[in-house]
Amino acid sequence: MSYSFSELDFMKPELGAEFTGEGTHFAVFSAHAEQVELCLFSEDGREETDRLPLPKREGDVWSGYIAGLRPGTVYGYRAHGPYEPAAGHRFNPNKLLLDPYAKQVLGEIEWNDALYGYRIGDPAEDLSFDERDSAPFMVKGVVQDPDFDWAGDAAIRRPWTETIIYEAHVRGMSMTHPGVPEELRGTFMGMASDPIVEHLVDLGISAVELLPIQYFPDDRYLLEKGLRNYWGYQTLGFFAPQPRFLSGRAITEFKTMVKRFHAAGIEVIMDVVYNHTAEGSELGPTLSFRGLDNASYYRLSPDDPRHTYDTTGTGNTLNVAHPMVLRMVLDSLRYWVGVMHVDGFRFDLASTLGRTRHIEFDREGTFFDAIRQDPILSGVKLIAEPWDVGDGGYQVGGFPYPFREWNDKYRDDVRRFWKGDGGLAPGLATRLTGSAPQFNHSDRGATSSINLISAHDGFTLMDTVSYDGKHNEANGEENRDGHSDNHSANLGAEGPTEDDGIRAARDRRRRAMIATLMTSQGVPMLLGGDELGNGQQGNNNAYCQDNEIGWTDWSGLADPFLNFCKGAIAFRKAHPALRQERFLTGEPAEDGSTEIAWYRADGAPMDDAAWQDENLRTLCLFLARPANGEGADQLLIVCNAGEDCAVTMPEVNGIAGWKRVLDTGAEEGAFTAHDAGSPATVYAASLAVFEPA
Incomplete structure (x- = not known):
């Protein structure tokens, strides 16, 4: 069937391919193109059946409406314009381009030199021009019908004080679980299968933070080494779910996953990559943005626009300072909230999003202002990875409300203390109390810090106590990649061991770090699998x-450490003193009682000499949440990174006696309450918590 654009002046405000019920409206942005063609393909994407110039241009938006064109139609674009790399323009109509607003992506990129706008191997490099058609090797967009039965689904909007985040990879989470049906492993449906959901609920998780699930291709150089892009930080389609995570062809599987998580009381947070794309530097392929309008979509070098300006370490930087690129990012975020019902976002290399036209980071910049005024986006969970690789890119504590931030200072200080x-x-005192030096400003609250001991990037918790150094040889880069400063220790043997003493020491340190995470002010994030010894x-x-x-690795389902993690999360939920909305300053509460105080092991208040003692390994923190019509919640937290220690119980708020309610030094019965006495023995390399008796 051959199609043509309607002569009716049908203009929709949305960009992308929008099915109206009677036909489909196409719209795409390009400020510098001279013509943009819509290309239609057979159902399998192999045969180009129509090539139609978009008939209307208004405000640099090219558009057209085709009556009768239905969901399931496969399409792409070709853009005509100047090929002038020295001026930043790289138009090449021989290259099929993925719609930046495509809601579904068909196929996988088949890497071929035809995907590049220039001739690979030409002495002139990207100044040359390649005339081969890239369509046979390119992915395509698929027109979607947005209808879905969301009956019974509702946004959870859980307060940050009640949030426990679990960072997970959709594919990795379900690939080896014995209870997940084999045909669903590695997919959204596997992630939302009963065994996975039940595990998260039983653990006490309130939100899953999924590594990138927006469409990303495998890097060519990885495939040539027999590897693939596993994490997914190379986005090409900001509106489309990753096809390899679908068990079939319907993107409704993602919606089904979200609905199932919501039914279990779990929010869904997406890790999103709006700082760069999969097209790489000026020597990368022409797949979408580069061919549509390189000079608008990307930051280019102010000295030589032939070259991309890179603050991300990936070869390019998305130009969010451009109003139409900013619109694309905001449209994408609103789509995932409004249409796909997600509950929040973690922004990869978020400092890049705050860079102005002059490249400097600005916490009051356009991107942040746009988010904060948006009635939809300002109400969801927003988490920044507060750094990039550019000058001035490290911005921990520098983001505005309502953003929360990954806190690598927390990770490093907690690891080093217990090491x-x-x-x-x-x-450690700073991290236990919410990292006030970084976050207690500009009316930000004590939940601004996302506390983590491990994440996808770096050692897992088990590897932190099992390896002195990184072992990345399998990546094919001679162990040069990855961080070298991991603040880890193998406790006697590099890697797995059968030595009972070493294994016990590793278990104790893991318990101490998890207990620290769950007794700190801020928002705890657990790396998926850490509770299993992965x-x-x-x-x-x-x-x-x-x-x-x-x-x-799900072999740790029977490990006692899993039960300890469940207990630690439950303990946090039971104690409001551990999850307060405001920073505790040390000033007396309205009733004159003490809210926070620090003590030495001998029961005396910490003084300057104690704080400056390089050999101090035992720290006692008293925390209270004053009574609000009910009894106050009062806790004494003792962190002991040294040998067994006798701790004199302090007298505070008239408390006459204490009972031990958490003890990471106890291999069994870690949460069994019993009288502590005074002094109380706190075991080596352990954390203990006491309540008023």
Whole structure:
């Protein structure tokens, strides 16, 4: 069947391919193109059946309406215009381009030199021009029908004080779980299968933070090494779910996953990559944005627009300072909230999004202002990865409300304290109380810090106590990639061991770190699999390991450590003193009682000399949440990174006696309440919590 554009002046405000019920409206932005063609394909995407110039241009938006064109239609674009790399323009109509607003992507990229706008191997490099058709090797967009039965689904909007985040990979989470049907493993439906959901509910998780699920291709250089892009930080389609995570062809599987999580009381947070795309530097392929309008979509070097300006370490930087690129990002975010019902976002390399036209980071910049005034986006969970690789890119604490931020300072100080490094008492105190030096400003609350001990990038918790150094040889980069400063220790043997003493020491340190995470002010984030003792063979950069290295190992379901993690999360939920909305300053409460105080092991208040003691390994924190019509919640938290220690119970708020309610030094009965006495023994390398008796 051959199609043509309607002569009716049918203009919709939306960009992308929008099915109206009677036909489909197409619209795409390009400020510098001279003509944009819509290309239609057979159902399998192999045969180009129609090539139609978009008939209307208004405000640099090219558009047209085709009556009778239905969902399921496969399409792409070709853009005509100047090929002038020196001026930043790289139009090449021989290259099929993915619609930036495509809601579904068909196929996989088949890497071929025809995908590049210039001739690979030409001495002139990207100044040359390639005339081969890239369509046979390119993915295509698919027109969608947005209808879905959301009956019974509602946004949870859980307060940050009640939030426990679980970072997970859709594919890796379900690939080896014995209870997930084999045909669903590695997919959205596998992620939302009963065994996975039940595990998260039983653990006490309130939100899953999914590594990138927007469409991303495999990098050519990885495929040539027999590897693939596992983590997914190379987005090409900001509106489309990753096809490899579908068990069939329907993107409604993603919606079904979200609906199932919501039914279980779990919010869904997406890790999103709006700082760069999969097209790489000026020497990368022409797949979408580069061919549609390179000079608008990307930041180019102010000295030579032939070259991209890179603050992300990937070869390019998305130009969010451009109003239409900013619109695309905002449209994408609103789509995932409004149409796909997600509950929030974690922004990869978010400092890049705050960079102005002059490249500097600006916390009052256009992107943040646009988010904050948006009635939809300002109400969902927003988390920044507060750094990029450009000048001035490290911005922990620099983001505006309502953003929360990943806190690598928390990770490093907690790891170093429990590793036994000296002089860490002040650092640990700061992290236990919400990292006030970073976040207690500009009316930001005590939930601004996303506290983590491990994440996808770096060692897992088990590897943190099992390896002195990284072991990334499987990545094919001679172990040069990944962080070298992991603040880890193998406790006697590099990697797995059968030595009972070493295994016990590793278990104790893991319990201490999880207990620290769950007793700190802020928002705890647990790396998926840490509760199971999951390791990655010492690989701290498993971005390309779509195999047993990167997948979650479920053999730890019977490990007592899993029950400890459940208990630690339940303990946090039971104690409002551990999850307060405001920073505690040390000033007396309205009733004159103490809300926060620090003590030495001998029961005396901490003084300047104690804080400056490089050898101090035992720190006691008293926390209280004053009574609000009910009894106050009062806790004494003792962190002991040294040997067994006798701790004199302090007298505070008239408390006459204490009982021990959490003890990471106890291999069994860690949450069994019993009288503590005074002094109380706090075991080596352990954390103990006491309540008024």
